[in-house]
Amino acid sequence: MRRKLVIGNWKMNGSLAGNSVLLRGIVDGHAAGKADLAVCVPAPYLAQCQAELSGTPVAWGAQDVSAYAAGAYTGEMAASMLQEFGCRYVIVGHSERRAYHHESNELVAQKAHAALNAGLTPVVCVGETLEEREAGRTNVVVCAQLQAVLDVLENPALEKIVLAYEPVWAIGTGKTATPALAQEVHAALRKQVAVRSADAAAKVQILYGGSMKPDNAKDLMAQLDIDGGLIGGASLKAQDFLGIAKAAD
Numbered sequence: 001m002r003r004k005l006v007i008g009n010w011k012m013n014g015s016l017a018g019n020s021v022l023l024r025g026i027v028d029g030h031a032a033g034k035a036d037l038a039v040c041v042p043a044p045y046l047a048q049c050q051a052e053l054s055g056t057p058v059a060w061g062a063q064d065v066s067a068y069a070a071g072a073y074t075g076e077m078a079a080s081m082l083q084e085f086g087c088r089y090v091i092v093g094h095s096e097r098r099a100y101h102h103e104s105n106e107l108v109a110q111k112a113h114a115a116l117n118a119g120l121t122p123v124v125c126v127g128e129t130l131e132e133r134e135a136g137r138t139n140v141v142v143c144a145q146l147q148a149v150l151d152v153l154e155n156p157a158l159e160k161i162v163l164a165y166e167p168v169w170a171i172g173t174g175k176t177a178t179p180a181l182a183q184e185v186h187a188a189l190r191k192q193v194a195v196r197s198a199d200a201a202a203k204v205q206i207l208y209g210g211s212m213k214p215d216n217a218k219d220l221m222a223q224l225d226i227d228g229g230l231i232g233g234a235s236l237k238a239q240d241f242l243g244i245a246k247a248a249d
């Protein structure tokens with residue numbers, strides 16, 4: 001049985017003072033349940049997370065990582081650096097990075113590979129735009145995004161990734177995918193992993209992301225192949241974030 005996982009993606013939000021209040025709220029309100037919790041924060045706040053979350057049940061991570069191990073890559077962060085700050089997770093291939101930083105499927109796959117090499121769990125995001133959905137290309141798009149990752153990972157490593165289906169049209173828009181619609185894509189992704197390894201397919205957690213809130217989380221997470229959430233806006237309020245985690249119970 002896969003455990004549920006709820007990860008907050010803070011995106012480019014936060015301040016030292018505000019983070020402290022939010023992290024304290026999450027830790028204090030956290031109740032052991034069916035969901036594991038993590039926050040993926042802007043890189044300058046990783047040391048703060050390490051200081052404030054060490055020894056708590058809440059894990060932390062980053063929102064991007066370099067595909068390279070070290071060297072002349074100004075502005076990049078190596079997976080080994082994230083590891084030094086206690087990160088468990090790193091998001092790769094978020095649609096905002098694919099759109100604004102022109103990240104290709106192949107680069108995202110290399111980033112996932114670099115993360116795994118350093119002992120981090122990459123949270124690999126896939127998702128279609130509204131245009132692609134309306135053109136009936138959802139499965140083609142998300143399967144190509146996933147296939148690039150499958151192509152670079154060996155089987156044992158594959159079991160360690162987390163996938164996140166985030167339809168671009170649902171991100172920050174208040175338009176959530178219906179549970180049935182999300183389930184359909186999650187099932188297709190799991191099936192594609194199964195082509196490579198039935199074992200990995202059974203183990204890999206596939207999160208849903210896109211306007212997930214406390215009031216729609218339960219129905220989404222009740223679906224067979226939805227193993228949790230990647231939460232944007234609602235992860236910035238402890239009550240909402242915890243409410244989503246509680247929906248997993």
Ligand SMILES: O=C(CO)COP(=O)(O)O
Binds near residue numbers: 172173231232233234
């Ligand atoms: O992009 C997301 C998480 O990575 C989802 O963002 P929202 O929850 O704000 O729609």
